Amino acid sequence: MSPLAVSPVSLSSLGTGRTGRLHEARLDEQSVNLLRALGLAPTDAFRLCKAGDPCILQVGGTRIGVSRAVASEIYVIPDRAPV
Amino acid sequence: MAVLPAVDSDSPATPVTTRRHRAILVGNPNTGKTTVFNRLCGARAKTSNFPGTTTAVRTGALKVDQFAAEVLDLPGLYDITLDIPEARIVRDVVLEARDRDDLVVVVIDAANLARNLVLIGQLAGAHARMVVCLNMMDVALRRGFVVDLAGLQNRLGVPVVPMVAARGEGLNDLRAIVKTALSRERRVVSLSPPSVPPPDSPYSVVSAWARDVATAVVRTAPDSGGDGREFTERLDRLLTHPVLGLVAFMAVMGGLFWALFALAAVPMDLIDTTFAGLSALVNQYLPEGAIRDLLTDGVIGGIAGTVVFLPQIAFLFFLISLLEDTGYLARAAFVMDRFLHRFGLPGHAFVPLLTAHACAIPGILSTRLIPDRRDRLVTILVAPFMSCSARLPVFVMLTSILFASRPALAPVAFAGCFTLGAGAAFLSALLFSRTVFRGRARPMILELPAYQKPSVRNALLAARDQSLSFLKTAGTVIMLICVVMWWLSAYPKVDRPAEAVALRAQASTAASADAPALLQQARNIEARAQQAGSMAGWLGHAIQPVFAPLGYDWQLSEGLLTSFLAREVFVSTMAVLGGAGDDGSGVISGVRNMRREDGTPVFTVATAASALVFFVLAMQCLPTLAVTRRETGALKYAAVQLVYMSGVAYVAAFVTYQALRMFGVS
Numbered sequence: 001m002s003p004l005a006v007s008p009v010s011l012s013s014l015g016t017g018r019t020g021r022l023h024e025a026r027l028d029e030q031s032v033n034l035l036r037a038l039g040l041a042p043t044d045a046f047r048l049c050k051a052g053d054p055c056i057l058q059v060g061g062t063r064i065g066v067s068r069a070v071a072s073e074i075y076v077i078p079d080r081a082p083v
Numbered sequence: 084m085a086v087l088p089a090v091d092s093d094s095p096a097t098p099v100t101t102r103r104h105r106a107i108l109v110g111n112p113n114t115g116k117t118t119v120f121n122r123l124c125g126a127r128a129k130t131s132n133f134p135g136t137t138t139a140v141r142t143g144a145l146k147v148d149q150f151a152a153e154v155l156d157l158p159g160l161y162d163i164t165l166d167i168p169e170a171r172i173v174r175d176v177v178l179e180a181r182d183r184d185d186l187v188v189v190v191i192d193a194a195n196l197a198r199n200l201v202l203i204g205q206l207a208g209a210h211a212r213m214v215v216c217l218n219m220m221d222v223a224l225r226r227g228f229v230v231d232l233a234g235l236q237n238r239l240g241v242p243v244v245p246m247v248a249a250r251g252e253g254l255n256d257l258r259a260i261v262k263t264a265l266s267r268e269r270r271v272v273s274l275s276p277p278s279v280p281p282p283d284s285p286y287s288v289v290s291a292w293a294r295d296v297a298t299a300v301v302r303t304a305p306d307s308g309g310d311g312r313e314f315t316e317r318l319d320r321l322l323t324h325p326v327l328g329l330v331a332f333m334a335v336m337g338g339l340f341w342a343l344f345a346l347a348a349v350p351m352d353l354i355d356t357t358f359a360g361l362s363a364l365v366n367q368y369l370p371e372g373a374i375r376d377l378l379t380d381g382v383i384g385g386i387a388g389t390v391v392f393l394p395q396i397a398f399l400f401f402l403i404s405l406l407e408d409t410g411y412l413a414r415a416a417f418v419m420d421r422f423l424h425r426f427g428l429p430g431h432a433f434v435p436l437l438t439a440h441a442c443a444i445p446g447i448l449s450t451r452l453i454p455d456r457r458d459r460l461v462t463i464l465v466a467p468f469m470s471c472s473a474r475l476p477v478f479v480m481l482t483s484i485l486f487a488s489r490p491a492l493a494p495v496a497f498a499g500c501f502t503l504g505a506g507a508a509f510l511s512a513l514l515f516s517r518t519v520f521r522g523r524a525r526p527m528i529l530e531l532p533a534y535q536k537p538s539v540r541n542a543l544l545a546a547r548d549q550s551l552s553f554l555k556t557a558g559t560v561i562m563l564i565c566v567v568m569w570w571l572s573a574y575p576k577v578d579r580p581a582e583a584v585a586l587r588a589q590a591s592t593a594a595s596a597d598a599p600a601l602l603q604q605a606r607n608i609e610a611r612a613q614q615a616g617s618m619a620g621w622l623g624h625a626i627q628p629v630f631a632p633l634g635y636d637w638q639l640s641e642g643l644l645t646s647f648l649a650r651e652v653f654v655s656t657m658a659v660l661g662g663a664g665d666d667g668s669g670v671i672s673g674v675r676n677m678r679r680e681d682g683t684p685v686f687t688v689a690t691a692a693s694a695l696v697f698f699v700l701a702m703q704c705l706p707t708l709a710v711t712r713r714e715t716g717a718l719k720y721a722a723v724q725l726v727y728m729s730g731v732a733y734v735a736a737f738v739t740y741q742a743l744r745m746f747g748v749s
Contacts, residue, residue: 028525030165030166031525031526031528033162033164033165034161034165034528035528036162036286036290037161037162037165037198037201038161038198038528038530039197039198041290043290043291043294044294049316049319050316050319050320050323053325053417053421054323054417054420054527056316056319056323056531058312060195060197060198061192061194061195061196061197061198061226062195062198062530063315063319063530063531063532063533064528064529064530064531065323065413065414065417065527065528065529065530065531066526066527066528066529067417067420067421067424067430067526067527067528068526069526070526070527070528
């Protein structure tokens, strides 16, 4: 596994293809619970399949679509970008 | 709150001889649960609301040799601890299943085991009898996952049946296991291994357990790739693209409506001709009088005016079901989210608004999927603007009248009706968002299911369900209204006008070739006199001044009045009032030829266009208002919906009629 970057960044700032883990979702409780139920949790790695609006993530076998507004409130710890 | 209180797993269960066998399907969305249900029950299924709720649940019958069981298809959900109606229903039913000794069949996606096992971990606390249906094994294999079935079965302590429900693979095994499990008198199948999370475990514990089990029984790493993911990503980029996605959406929806017309035209003509022939047959063999009129105008006219549109309703649901199965609708929701947000609606509103195209009632009920109350209220208020299947008969009739000589334009006008309805919904949502429901819609989070070949079987069953539901309405409410309408238009009996008497006398002495035409002319004059002098005529005349600025005569006004209960009644009311079918003609041509008292046509281009606009926008559905009241919990929202939509419809129809007249179209 790649070493983790130190500071969390907004999901909306990541580019397509980046990987990482959830740090914090600054959303209402229902949205946080739904993201968790879909598999987006600090314990699981995700891959950003498509940046923009919608933002599409792959977590395990699940593809999750979130609007740009949601993505901007999701803070993640990205894996170090490939050199 | 105890989500699923535990019981002593050794406690005896109710003997099977005293109750009806029941299997309950539970699972995450997009696991093929409905396909499994359809495979188990086939055509022996019906959709109804879960008792005491407005959430739809499908029930069906499973038969294996002499064994029979009821099967319930519960709404799909990810997490039973969520504070949503679907989770509450699943919790209640699973607890009841334990007490009744029912069998819970959990359908899970073999290609997404870790996430799906969370639900099993949560359900374990109920200690209900359980079978796991490991569906989509083909997808798992394509993605390079090999599931150790024996290992999974050992860890869960329940039977695990591998399946590819879309192809029917594993179906016989599942049926046999359901039969065996339900035939036993005691709870012999239960989650009991010590590895299962204890009841009321925090989500993190259940999730960790699910991950451990998945890691232990799945051989390949979940992100191994090589599963067509590149194709999915390319397609997702295209279908959710700001411009190309919208183009694709328009193309898909345009194709859907084109196919709807192309497929439905032949059976519609066939039904129309058949009922016209039946009516002519009754006229030929029964003597003139009340019984014959009741049969031809009330019963046959009423049924024909509704059943003739059944093909379009069936094909609409068939096509929407196919589209849903492909996985495209979730992508379309995101395309629409960008658009809907501008009008203060959430992307979640796409599904209720699309469903409202079939019927506003399920559309309003499905707004429960919208998490925010403000978003939900706005969506409920505007959903009935979307052109529902009940409007289809009216659209078909009025567009056919409008474009009698240019039938190729009818589908264009038809699509225009849908666009006008949708436009009114969006603009109204914007108005509400800036006035009574200030604020922005909640942003969207949605699972994007894998693209797949749609199931024709599922689509056929969906079309059948909705068609039966439509016929049930036609067979009860609409038929009753038709008979009442016939009675109102048939009584009190009026004397034959002198002109008709003279024509009949002339017919009796005329050459045999001319007699039928003279008699028909006499009948038409008598029918018009009867309509004008009947109770329906009085009612129509009483309210006609209100609709006069829209160009409507008393018959058209009467049609609007009766269709307040259910808008599709308009066609059959007009068919009855116009005596359509008396001369063996079809419903549409009969209505098209209706005359006012002065002999001018009821439907000019201006009045037909005005009526079309009115029906696109008006709130003419009593059941929808009742559902709005129930779902919002307040009568005021139903009242606002009725007054607002009726007002918009009246003003728009007035503008249409007057503008067309101003430009010399009448």
